[in-house]
Amino acid sequence: MQYVPIKPATPPQVPLIDNSLLGEVFVTGIAGCANFHGMFVVTLESARCDHSHTPPLVERIVVARLALTGPAAQGLVAGLNDFLTQQGLSPSQAMMGEATRQ
Numbered sequence: 001m002q003y004v005p006i007k008p009a010t011p012p013q014v015p016l017i018d019n020s021l022l023g024e025v026f027v028t029g030i031a032g033c034a035n036f037h038g039m040f041v042v043t044l045e046s047a048r049c050d051h052s053h054t055p056p057l058v059e060r061i062v063v064a065r066l067a068l069t070g071p072a073a074q075g076l077v078a079g080l081n082d083f084l085t086q087q088g089l090s091p092s093q094a095m096m097g098e099a100t101r102q
Contacts, residue, residue: 025064040073042066
């Protein structure tokens with residue numbers, strides 16, 4: 001009798017539906033990250049000017065929270081790293097103090 005390993009079935013590719021009516025969020029920074037029971041939560045902020053004061057005050061306003069599973073967080077980091085490197089903004093070079101546009 002010959003042993004034949006069973007390959008796991010690859011899940012079918014689910015189509016992506018682009019929602020052109022979805023709003024966008026303008027982010028100027030990350031306020032913080034947390035691991036909440038295995039969900040990785042990234043709190044996004046935006047700098048806003050309060051013109052009711054003279055001179056206007058710049059405030060950091062929380063604009064969104066992004067909650068990701070572990071694999072989704074890893075995919076986001078890997079995808080952003082690849083994209084930024086292609087754009088000449090390598091995160092690893094920036095962390096080593098070599099942040100220059102190539």
